[in-house]
Amino acid sequence: MRDLAESWSAHCAEDGEVSDAEVADAILGDLAALVSGARQQSQGVYCWVA
Structure with a gap:
């Protein structure tokens, strides 16, 4: 997840x-916890x- 966060942060920059x-x-x-809970x-x- 950390790699994705760093990529997202770099894209925003x-x-x-x-x-x-x-x-x-x-x-x-x-967000991952929310999705996991919903799936359960x-x-x-x-x-x-936006």
């Missing part, structure tokens, strides 16, 4: 956004990003 890999890692970890309950998750 290319677009001129300030992003911290540790914050990105926390966000992705929370046979539910889906919809994620829209």
Whole structure:
């Protein structure tokens, strides 16, 4: 997950956004936990990003 967070952070930096890999890692970890919990309950998750 850390590699993905670092990649996401670098991509944001290319677009001129300030992003911290540790914050990105926390966000992705929370998202993964949300999806895991939903799957355990046979539910889906919809994620829209603007």
